[in-house]
Amino acid sequence: MQRLEIKINGIVQGVGFRPFVYSLACQLNLTGFIANRSDGVIVQIQGPQQAIEKFTALLSSQAPILSKPQIIYKNKIDIVDAEDSFIIKQSQTAGIRQVVVSADAAICQQCKTELLTASDRRFHYPFINCTNCGPRYTILADIPYDRVNTTMHKFKMCEPCQNEYDNPLNRRYHAQPNACRDCGPELWLCDNKNHKLSTNYPIAKAIELLENNYILAIKGLGGFHLAVRADNDKAIENLRNRKFRKAQAFALMVNDIETGSQLADISISERELLLSPVSPIVLCRKKDNSIISPLIAPHSRFQGLMLPYTPLHVLLMQGDYPALVMTSGNSSGEPIETDNSQVLAKLDTIADYFLMHNRDIFTCCDDSMVKVFDDKPMLLRRSRGFAPVPIALQSKSGKQILAFGADLKNTVSLAKDNQVYISQHIGDVENANAYDNMVQTVQKLQALVGLKPEIIVCDKHPSMMTTRYARQYDLPLIQVQHHHAHVAAVMGEHNLDGPVLALAADGLGFGDDENIWGCEFLLAKRDSFQRLGHLKSIGQPGGDKAAKQPWRMAVSYLLNTYGIPKGKELSRQYLKGVQAADINIVAEMIEKNINCPATSSLGRLFDAISALLGICIENSYQAQAAIELEYFAKDIPDSYQVNIVNKNDLAIIDPSNLIQQVITDLENNTPISIIAGKFHNYIADSSSGILCQLANKHNCSQIILAGGVFQNDILLTKTIDKLRNQKFQVYYNQKLPVNDGAISFGQIVVADAILTNTR
Numbered sequence: 001m002q003r004l005e006i007k008i009n010g011i012v013q014g015v016g017f018r019p020f021v022y023s024l025a026c027q028l029n030l031t032g033f034i035a036n037r038s039d040g041v042i043v044q045i046q047g048p049q050q051a052i053e054k055f056t057a058l059l060s061s062q063a064p065i066l067s068k069p070q071i072i073y074k075n076k077i078d079i080v081d082a083e084d085s086f087i088i089k090q091s092q093t094a095g096i097r098q099v100v101v102s103a104d105a106a107i108c109q110q111c112k113t114e115l116l117t118a119s120d121r122r123f124h125y126p127f128i129n130c131t132n133c134g135p136r137y138t139i140l141a142d143i144p145y146d147r148v149n150t151t152m153h154k155f156k157m158c159e160p161c162q163n164e165y166d167n168p169l170n171r172r173y174h175a176q177p178n179a180c181r182d183c184g185p186e187l188w189l190c191d192n193k194n195h196k197l198s199t200n201y202p203i204a205k206a207i208e209l210l211e212n213n214y215i216l217a218i219k220g221l222g223g224f225h226l227a228v229r230a231d232n233d234k235a236i237e238n239l240r241n242r243k244f245r246k247a248q249a250f251a252l253m254v255n256d257i258e259t260g261s262q263l264a265d266i267s268i269s270e271r272e273l274l275l276s277p278v279s280p281i282v283l284c285r286k287k288d289n290s291i292i293s294p295l296i297a298p299h300s301r302f303q304g305l306m307l308p309y310t311p312l313h314v315l316l317m318q319g320d321y322p323a324l325v326m327t328s329g330n331s332s333g334e335p336i337e338t339d340n341s342q343v344l345a346k347l348d349t350i351a352d353y354f355l356m357h358n359r360d361i362f363t364c365c366d367d368s369m370v371k372v373f374d375d376k377p378m379l380l381r382r383s384r385g386f387a388p389v390p391i392a393l394q395s396k397s398g399k400q401i402l403a404f405g406a407d408l409k410n411t412v413s414l415a416k417d418n419q420v421y422i423s424q425h426i427g428d429v430e431n432a433n434a435y436d437n438m439v440q441t442v443q444k445l446q447a448l449v450g451l452k453p454e455i456i457v458c459d460k461h462p463s464m465m466t467t468r469y470a471r472q473y474d475l476p477l478i479q480v481q482h483h484h485a486h487v488a489a490v491m492g493e494h495n496l497d498g499p500v501l502a503l504a505a506d507g508l509g510f511g512d513d514e515n516i517w518g519c520e521f522l523l524a525k526r527d528s529f530q531r532l533g534h535l536k537s538i539g540q541p542g543g544d545k546a547a548k549q550p551w552r553m554a555v556s557y558l559l560n561t562y563g564i565p566k567g568k569e570l571s572r573q574y575l576k577g578v579q580a581a582d583i584n585i586v587a588e589m590i591e592k593n594i595n596c597p598a599t600s601s602l603g604r605l606f607d608a609i610s611a612l613l614g615i616c617i618e619n620s621y622q623a624q625a626a627i628e629l630e631y632f633a634k635d636i637p638d639s640y641q642v643n644i645v646n647k648n649d650l651a652i653i654d655p656s657n658l659i660q661q662v663i664t665d666l667e668n669n670t671p672i673s674i675i676a677g678k679f680h681n682y683i684a685d686s687s688s689g690i691l692c693q694l695a696n697k698h699n700c701s702q703i704i705l706a707g708g709v710f711q712n713d714i715l716l717t718k719t720i721d722k723l724r725n726q727k728f729q730v731y732y733n734q735k736l737p738v739n740d741g742a743i744s745f746g747q748i749v750v751a752d753a754i755l756t757n758t759r
């Protein structure tokens with residue numbers, strides 16, 4: 001006989017872990033108990049040694065799919081007499097904050113089977129779930145994760161549901177959103193004037209409407225989607241016009257992997273991601289096909305795909321269409337809609353019909369987006385299914401820290417007890433509603449995590465909304481330079497202390513010299529950095545306006561390279577879609593240096609080239625010019641000659657000779673796909689050249705690539721190849737987006753290091 005005490009943490013709450021342990025102990029005839037602790041569970045187990053060994057082996061290998069148990073210790077303790085069963089001790093955690101809140105999970109196979117079995121009591125019930133699947137974070141208002149603290153509190157379970165909920169051997173034991181048709185949430189369908197359609201099975205009617213090309217707003221897990229069938233040009237055009245979404249690619253929901261495979265190549269890793277409980281949008285290589293409309297993802301090599309991840313989606317995908325566009329239910333720039341009463345007012349000009357339900361969404365979550373790069377998942381948007389699961393960060397300061405990120409692609413992060421809780425994707429907080437969403441998210445996450453911030457962190461940009469908000473706190477404030485935060489996010493994710501050599505390349509970040517930075521070669525540690533090089537600065541005519549109108553940067557580069565008369569002439573010659581008068585105005589701004597802040601942004605150079613090649617002169621969405629330039633780029637070995645100037649101990653890429661080479665190619669009628677290909681090689685050559693040179697000089701073997709520019713697949717691949725050829729270890733964000741979605745996490749990493757070193 002033996003008795004063992006096992007302490008387990010990780011994700012073990014609300015994911016069926018306790019009933020799993022209970023049934024395992026019962027099967028093996030062991031006695032003892034399992035009890036919740038603030039940071040996990042304690043198990044005491046007693047019985048013959050062999051059975052105990054079997055128990056500990058199965059504990060990890062057979063754990064429920066959503067759980068991630070980590071055994072902290074296993075200790076032999078004294079045998080307890082007079083114990084005849086194994087029990088689940090009720091939570092005694094009032095007042096103690098549970099550390100890990102689990103994320104929302106896609107419908108599991110067992111629930112899916114019940115959903116489609118005519119004899120099952122939940123046949124076609126669109127809110128079926130169990131301890132392995134269903135809503136979590138999006139319905140949770142407070143902790144502990146009990147039904148009273150979720151938006152399910154208003155539904156009283158019927159007797160059969162309550163029995164399942166109370167039975168430790170049932171797979172719905174303590175499944176907080178447990179419900180059925182008799183006691184749970186219900187669905188209805190209305191038109192855009194809020195007239196309910198009379199039907200006893202709204203899903204059948206919704207399918208019929210989708211089959212007939214109507215646009216439906218559908219309430220999902222983390223918010224509303226706008227859905228339309230994917231094979232009808234007219235319907236897609238309609239959605240694009242109504243949503244003011246001219247060109248940005250749409251993600252699709254397909255019924256299964258087989259259908260998805262007709263639209264895109266799906267690798268084994270991509271398939272795994274699609275089928276995982278996170279069930280994100282996965283960017284797969286598009287295939288030529290005639291199944292879906294060419295208007296879905298024009299000018300993109302990728303097709304975003306996802307599988308039905310709620311029971312409602314499973315039922316809707318039974319319609320007679322190959323795929324559905326499932327795009328966030330919002331008007332341009334706004335956060336995703338979650339509220340029944342507001343959605344009608346906000347989306348009535350976009351959607352024809354609304355499929356609604358009365359299970360409230362407490363916290364909105366967009367669909368997460370992932371691609372597979374170098375055979376590993378690489379997050380592009382970390383939201384539903386990931387948030388708010390923390391990323392471990394060994395804190396040296398031990399302080400509780402709240403970080404506000406940056407204004408675009410905003411996330412906020414909370415650090416406590418060696419974990420960093422990163423919020424769902426919040427969006428661009430320049431939008432008033434997105435800003436409110438940020439403020440609310442901070443409050444909600446603070447409550448869930450039980451964070452009492454001691455330090456506030458934000459960007460150095462003085463006029464960012466996030467900076468201004470952070471300043472309102474009456475707490476010590478640390479402001480982190482934007483590109484240092486990008487680099488630190490990679491260091492934190494990969495557990496690097498530095499010094500590392502890094503390139504952070506993006507659209508903009510406020511520099512230490514008060515100029516706009518965006519292509520920065522840094523020698524970085526967690527708490528500090530030194531700028532060793534950058535792209536040569538140039539005027540950005542109109543400031544923010546230039547980010548929306550890439551042609552402005554083309555004019556700037558042409559004038560800078562050729563002087564005024566010739567630069568203007570070339571602008572008129574190659575920027576065909578731009579009015580001559582507009583070119584003149586911008587040229588004058590540059591000439592007289594009016595509203596032309598200097599920028600070293602690589603994103604803006606991509607803009608200039610894209611405009612110059614006639615690919616995109618005006619962005620209808622963020623980074624369109626760069627994304628389309630990548631789309632047109634041909635994979636060729638040729639490159640442009642690189643000019644690196646060393647000035648005041650800084651290595652500076654001077655792209656004037658690049659512009660000249662591009663113009664020469666244009667004069668010789670070189671196809672734009674070749675020019676775009678050569679340009680990508682030029683950027684990879686110049687970046688990796690400087691990185692290798694500086695890394696050798698400063699004895700760094702580790703190189704970091706960070707910033708939104710590295711969402712560019714071609715550029716990332718080529719740069720990494722060149723660096724690995726020189727035997728460097730290369731790191732970039734994988735668990736977090738390489739774009740500004742990682743900034744709040746990076747800010748935490750920097751602040752924690754600064755606090756440690758100044759103590």
Ligand code: ZN
Binds near residue numbers: 110
């Ligand atoms: Zn399930």
Ligand code: ZN
Binds near residue numbers: 158180183184
């Ligand atoms: Zn029920």
Ligand code: FE
Binds near residue numbers: 482507508707708740
């Ligand atoms: Fe950035």
